[in-house]
Amino acid sequence: MRIELVQLMPEPLVEIAPKHSDVWQQTLQLTDGQWTQLVAPSGRGKSTLLNIIYGNRTDYRGEVLIDGKSTRTFTPNDWAALRREKLSVVFQDLRLFPDLSGWDNLMLKQQLTNTVTKDEVAEMATKLGILRLLDKPCGNMSFGERQRVAIIRSLLQPFEYILLDEPFSHLDENNRQIGAQLIQDACHQRKAGLLIAGLGADRYFTYHQSLQLDEANG
Amino acid sequence: MKLTGKIFWGKQSRWQLIVATAGFWIGLFITLLSIQFYLDIRQIVKRGEEEKSFIIVNKTVNVLNMFDKSVSMFSEEQLDSLQSQPFVKDIGLFRTNTFNIYADVSDQMGLAFDLYMESVPDRFLDTLPASFDWDSNEDFVPILIASDFLRIYNFSLAMSQKSMPQLSPATIKLIPISIKIAGNGQQRMVTAKVVGFTDRIPSVLVPENFLLWANETYGTGPSPQPTRVIMEVDDPANAQLKQYLQEKNYDTNQDQLRLGSMANTLKIISGISGTVGGLFVFLSFAIFLMNFQLIISRAKTEIGILLDLGYRPTQLAYTLNKQFFLILLGCVATVLVVEAVLVAAVHANLLEYGFEVTQTISWFIIAAALGLLLLLQGLLYLSIKAGIKR
Structure with missing residues (x-):
């Protein structure tokens, strides 16, 4: 899958736009299987960019093309198909159901495409040390525990690109390594591209490119 | 789709759902009952109305009649006079x-x-x-x-x-x-x-x-x-008619005249009950729809997350709609059953008092209930679609 950003500029950032940015008002491509790191301090639009690509925001100038097609022309059903088959995500706010148990949250995704068996789900949970917590409602988990549920959930589907928004922010170093390994394995298995947003440069993955959203401060 | 059901019908919205359902049930019950009431009254009043336009006239019996029965008879002139009155449509001789x-x-x-x-x-x-x-x-x-x-x-x-x-x-x-x-x-x-x-x-x-x-x-x-004449009149409460009968010293079956005014009263009552019933329909619909819209809009976050996970909007609309529809269907079915039992009981009572009413629930009520069900289902589907679109 190929993601193209054409002269992209989110409306809320128009007033405070930096003079130089690798992304805003530029034309660039995230090519098939490419791994990209996106670096910027908070409030510079990292989450906004991921939400624009994922189709949750339309308040921007310019265009986003996915496989050459403007996402503005996508119907709700197009988005549903894309999110089931080609594009996965870990949101910064995780987007879990607080009333459902961790396991139910995972099954909600697992049932949709049946790409990963329940045993494999349990195995990932074991590696991340949350298997015993999965019966608890997500609302009763710590943010770090929820973050691990969200990471697992993002890997329970086929995808050609995965968007990660500060996925390890509340994990200890050990769990960061495990989480990164799980994501890396899943991506390799699917030959998928990856776009990760973070506050600073990290070494969890080997990147093809690193983009600064805000060069003035970066 | 068990899990999605769990999300929409979690304890968060259970009370709203119960209240909305109860409100709808009661509203539907009262609505259908007032329609039934209206139909009953119309049935009775209609009969009364037909009756009131026929009056039987005879001469007043006094001491003279005791000696000469022919005093009670209507002469040809008297019959002609009666026939020619503007308030008389037709006369028939006994x-x-x-x-x-x-x-x-x-x-x-x-x-x-x-x-x-x-x-x-x-x-x-x-x-x-x-x-x-x-x-x-x-x-x-x-x-x-x-x-x-x-x-x-x-x-x-x-x-x-x-x-x-x-x-x-x-x-x-x-x-x-x-x-x-x-x-x-x-x-x-x-x-x-x-x-x-x-x-x-x-x-x-x-x-x-x-x-x-x-x-x-x-x-x-x-x-x-003839000593008795039956006449068809436009309005038994006509003042001219009353005056004419008094002048000629004719007697009538007053009951019919009284039934005429009773029919008028019942007509007014049924008109009021119809208006109140209509108001109930409107209010219960409004409350019901508003309640369900609230439930749907409170599920907005949940709908958003499910869409993020890749669930199709049509899939979610179907899940939501199915649940609502089953609730509506359950309400309509139970209301009809309760109403049928009630109508049978009340009508059996009415029959004892001499009112001729059918003992079964009217087809019109069933049709009205199904009509309301379809209308509500349509409105619901629109608000669900609007709710999912965000």
Whole structure:
């Protein structure tokens, strides 16, 4: 899958736009299987960019093309198909159901495409040390525990690109390594591209490119 | 789709759902009940309205009549005058027998008695059974009697005389009555049967052609002028009519006039109940829809997350709609059942008081309930679609 950003500029950032940015008002491509790191301090639009690509925001100038097609022309059903088959995500706010148990949250995704068996789900949970917590409602988990549920959930589907928004922010170093390994394995298995947003440069993955959203401060 | 169901019907919205459902149930119940009430009243009032336009007129009986019965008769001029009044649509003359009639039901009831017969033109009858027809070749005469006579017999006579059984209308119709008609030096036996009951005319009625023939054949003397006249009027409450009757010293069956004003009162009441019912429909709909819209808008976050996970909007709309539809269907079904039971009970009661109402729930009610169900389902689907679109 190929993601193209054409002269992209989110409306809320128009007033405070930096003079130089690798992304805003530029034309660039995230090519098939490419791994990209996106670096910027908070409030510079990292989450906004991921939400624009994922189709949750339309308040921007310019265009986003996915496989050459403007996402503005996508119907709700197009988005549903894309999110089931080609594009996965870990949101910064995780987007879990607080009333459902961790396991139910995972099954909600697992049932949709049946790409990963329940045993494999349990195995990932074991590696991340949350298997015993999965019966608890997500609302009763710590943010770090929820973050691990969200990471697992993002890997329970086929995808050609995965968007990660500060996925390890509340994990200890050990769990960061495990989480990164799980994501890396899943991506390799699917030959998928990856776009990760973070506050600073990290070494969890080997990147093809690193983009600064805000060069003035970066 | 069990898990999605769990999300939408979590404890967060359970109370709202119960309240909304209860509100809808009660609203639907009251709505359908007031429609039923309206239909009942209309049924009763309609009958009253038909009745009120017929008035039976006779002359006031006073001391003079005791010496000369002909004082009670209407002369041709008087009849012409009556016919020509602007408030009179049509008049019909009562004919009565001028021969002797002797009825014998001693085999069945141990009774034999002198009888009289009257006739009016068929167009003035409120009930006209197919069998109310006389053929000169047959010895059978059909009879219509006033339902009041049956009531008087059943509740006064039969109650006070141990030997007399109470009789249902169906039983009465089975009893053959041997009748001897005599006069003019001839006599003949005929068999009569009650073929129907009239609420309009307090008399014993036979087909007009039979009475004309019998009076001619067995009657003594010339056919007398009628003493009673039935007339059809536009409005029995007409002031001119009242004045005319008073001036001429005519008497009427006042009950019918009273029924006329009762019908007016009932009409007003049913109008009010219809308005109140309509208001209830509107309010319960509004409350119901608002409640469900609230539930849907509170599920907005959940819908958003499910869309993020890749669930199709149509899939979610179907899941949401299915649940709502089942609730609506359950409400409609239970309301109809409760209503049917209630109607049967209340109507059985009404029947005892002499109101003729059907004991089953009206088809119109069922159709109305299904219509409301479809309308609500349509509105719901629109608001679900709007809610998912965000």
